[in-house]
Amino acid sequence: MEAGVKSLFDVQKLRAEFPILSVTVHGKPLVYFDNGATTQKPRAVINSLVEYYTACNANIHRGVHSLSQEASAAYEQARESVAEFIGASSAQEIVFTRGTTESINLVAHSFLSPRLREGDTVVITGMEHHSNILPWQVLCEKFRAQLNVVQVLDDGTLDLKHLNSLLEQRPKMLAITHVSNTLGTINPIEAIVRMAKACDVPVLVDGAQAVPHMQINVRALDCDFYVFSGHKMYGPTGIGVLYAKGDLLNEMTPYQTGGGIIKTVAFDHTEYVNGALKFEAGTPNIEGAIGLGAAIKFVTEVGMEAISQHEMKLHTYARTLLKSIDGIRFIGEANDNAGVISFVVEGTHPFDIGTILDQQGIAVRTGHHCTQPLMERFNVPGTVRVSFGVYNTIEEVDVLIAALKKAIKMLK
Amino acid sequence: MNTIAATEQEIVEEFEMFDQWDDKYQYIIDMGKTLKSLDESLKTDDRIIKGCQSKVWLHSYVKDGKVFFEADSDAIITKGIVALMIRVLSGHDADEIVKAPLNFIEQIGLKSHLSPTRANGLAAMVKQMKLDALALGATLKS
Numbered sequence: 001m002e003a004g005v006k007s008l009f010d011v012q013k014l015r016a017e018f019p020i021l022s023v024t025v026h027g028k029p030l031v032y033f034d035n036g037a038t039t040q041k042p043r044a045v046i047n048s049l050v051e052y053y054t055a056c057n058a059n060i061h062r063g064v065h066s067l068s069q070e071a072s073a074a075y076e077q078a079r080e081s082v083a084e085f086i087g088a089s090s091a092q093e094i095v096f097t098r099g100t101t102e103s104i105n106l107v108a109h110s111f112l113s114p115r116l117r118e119g120d121t122v123v124i125t126g127m128e129h130h131s132n133i134l135p136w137q138v139l140c141e142k143f144r145a146q147l148n149v150v151q152v153l154d155d156g157t158l159d160l161k162h163l164n165s166l167l168e169q170r171p172k173m174l175a176i177t178h179v180s181n182t183l184g185t186i187n188p189i190e191a192i193v194r195m196a197k198a199c200d201v202p203v204l205v206d207g208a209q210a211v212p213h214m215q216i217n218v219r220a221l222d223c224d225f226y227v228f229s230g231h232k233m234y235g236p237t238g239i240g241v242l243y244a245k246g247d248l249l250n251e252m253t254p255y256q257t258g259g260g261i262i263k264t265v266a267f268d269h270t271e272y273v274n275g276a277l278k279f280e281a282g283t284p285n286i287e288g289a290i291g292l293g294a295a296i297k298f299v300t301e302v303g304m305e306a307i308s309q310h311e312m313k314l315h316t317y318a319r320t321l322l323k324s325i326d327g328i329r330f331i332g333e334a335n336d337n338a339g340v341i342s343f344v345v346e347g348t349h350p351f352d353i354g355t356i357l358d359q360q361g362i363a364v365r366t367g368h369h370c371t372q373p374l375m376e377r378f379n380v381p382g383t384v385r386v387s388f389g390v391y392n393t394i395e396e397v398d399v400l401i402a403a404l405k406k407a408i409k410m411l412k
Numbered sequence: 413m414n415t416i417a418a419t420e421q422e423i424v425e426e427f428e429m430f431d432q433w434d435d436k437y438q439y440i441i442d443m444g445k446t447l448k449s450l451d452e453s454l455k456t457d458d459r460i461i462k463g464c465q466s467k468v469w470l471h472s473y474v475k476d477g478k479v480f481f482e483a484d485s486d487a488i489i490t491k492g493i494v495a496l497m498i499r500v501l502s503g504h505d506a507d508e509i510v511k512a513p514l515n516f517i518e519q520i521g522l523k524s525h526l527s528p529t530r531a532n533g534l535a536a537m538v539k540q541m542k543l544d545a546l547a548l549g550a551t552l553k554s
Contacts (some may be wrong), residue, residue, distance in 0.1 A: 026433065349487035351465040352441075356489075359433050367465040381486060384464055410438055411488060 036387030048294035051100030078293035087217035099240035102229035108135035109255035156332030178210035181330025184340025235295030239288030313341035356407035420516035443490030450484035472544035506549025
C-alpha cells in the first residue's frame with residue numbers, strides 16, 4: 001500500500017461482508033470497478049431479502065392478519081429510513097419506484113405533462129444520462145415545447161452562464177444530474193437550485209450517482225424532486241426512490257392506476273388516497289424496499305463521510321498513476337468528482353481495453369455509458385470508465401494499472 | 413481452396429497451440445491489424461452494423477459465381493474476429509455460406525464474443541453475412 005494512504009475503516013473486514021468479491025473471473029480474483037453501473041451487495045442486504053421471504057412474506061396494506069401487518073410495517077419502516085437518510089421532512093414525501101428511470105418518468109407524466117404548453121421550454125444539461133433526456137424529449141415533442149440543453153465545458157463542468165440564460169426564459173422544468181455518471185463531475189447543485197428558484201423553475205435532481213458517494217440533504221438542497229436507485233448504493237435492483245417536496249405529490253395525479261391507491265372505487269368515479277401511496281399502484285417491490293432499508297443501514301454504519309473520503313483517496317491515487325501512461329486522455333477533469341475516472345487511450349478502442357481487462361479479472365465499463373450526446377461533445381466513440389465503491393482498495397488500483405499497461409502493449 | 417469445414421478445422425488447430433489467454437488474444441489482435449482496412453468509400457451507412465460499443469462495416473459482393481466479403485471494425489479485437497469469419501466464409505458458394513454451422517468460434521473459446529449481448533456487432537455481422545449470401549445467391553440463380 002502506498003505510504004500515507006490509510007483507510008478510515010478496515011477495508012478487508014468490510015470486503016468480507018460482500019460474498020461476491022471472493023469470486024474469480026477467468027481464473028483471476030475479481031476486481032470490480034463498475035460501481036457506477038451497479039454495486040455489489042453486502043450480506044446484510046442479501047440476508048434481509050432472504051429473511052423477508054423466510055419469515056414475513058405477505059401482501060401489504062390490506063390484510064388484518066399478522067404477517068401482512070408485519071410486512072406492511074417493514075415496508076413503511078424502509079420508507080422512514082429513506083426519508084431520514086436524505087433529510088426529507090416526512091416519509092410521505094417518499095415514493096418507491098422501480099428505479100431512477102421510473103422516478104423521472106413519473107415526474108414527467110404526473111407533474112410536467114399537465115403543465116406543459118406549446119412554446120414552453122424545458123431545460124436539461126449536456127451531461128445527462130439517456131434516462132434524464134428521453135422522458136423530457138418525448139413530452140416536448142408531444143406538446144411542441146422546446147428542450148434546451150446546457151452546454152458542457154471542456155473540463156466536464158457545466159456552463160453556468162448558459163444555464164442562467166436558459167433559466168431566465170422561465171422554463172417549466174429543470175432536470176439535472178447531481179453527479180455525471182460518465183465523467184464523475186459533481187455539479188454545484190445547491191447553487192444551481194438557488195438559480196432555478198430565483199426564476200421560479202421547478203427542479204428535478206437525478207441523484208443516482210450521488211447518493212452512494214455523499215451525504216444528501218434534500219431539505220437543505222431545496223429541490224422539488226430528487227430521484228435515485230437502490231442498486232447503485234448496495235441495495236437490490238428494481239427499487240428506487242422519488243422524493244417530492246411537501247405537498248407536491250398531492251397536486252399530482254397518478255400515471256399508473258390500480259389496486260392499493262384508492263379510497264373508493266365506483267364505475268363512474270374513483271377517489272385516490274393522498275400522498276406517496278397514490279403512486280404505488282399494484283403490489284410493490286416489498287422485499288426491494290426492505291433491502292434498500294438494509295442498504296441504508298449499511299452505508300450509514302460505515303459512514304457517508306468515511307465512504308466519500310475512502311473513494312476520494314482511491315480516485316486521487318488512480319488518477320496520479322493513470323496520468324503517467326502514454327497517450328491517456330481523461331474525459332472530464334472537474335475538481336469535484338465523485339469517484340469516477342473516464343478515459344481513452346490514444347490508438348486504442350475502449351471496447352478492446354475493456355475486453356483485455358476482463359480477461360485479467362477486472363470489471364470496468366466501456367462504451368457511451370448511456371450518454372451519447374456527451375460522447376459526441378468530446379468527440380470520442382466511448383470511454384473506459386473506472387468507478388469506485390466502498391470495498392475497493394489501493395491494491396486493486398495497482399492491479400488495474402498493471403493490467404491496463406499490458407492491454408495497451410498488446411493493442412498498440 | 414479449402415472447404416468451409418476444413419478452414420474451420422484449421423483455425424481450431426491453430427488455436428490449440430495457445431494455452432495462455434494473452435497469446436490467443438494477441439493472435440486475434442494481430443489478425444485484426446493485418447486485415448486490410450475497408451476502403452473509406454465503402455464505409456457507408458448502409459454497410460454499417462452497429463453494436464452498442466464497436467462498429468462493423470460489411471461489404472459483400474459476387475465474383476466468378478462466388479460470394480466474397482470484405483469488412484472492417486473500429487475495434488481491433490472485433491476486427492480480428494471479423495478477419496476469422498472472412499477467412500472461413502469468403503469465396504464460397506452462397507449455399508455453403510448459408511449452411512455453415514460456424515462451430516469453430518465456440519471451439520476456440522470466443523463464443524461470448526458472438527453473443528448478441530456482447531455489444532460488438534459481431535453476432536449481427538454473421539447474420540448479415542448469411543443474409544447477404546442468401547440474397548446474392550438468389551441473384552446468381554435468377
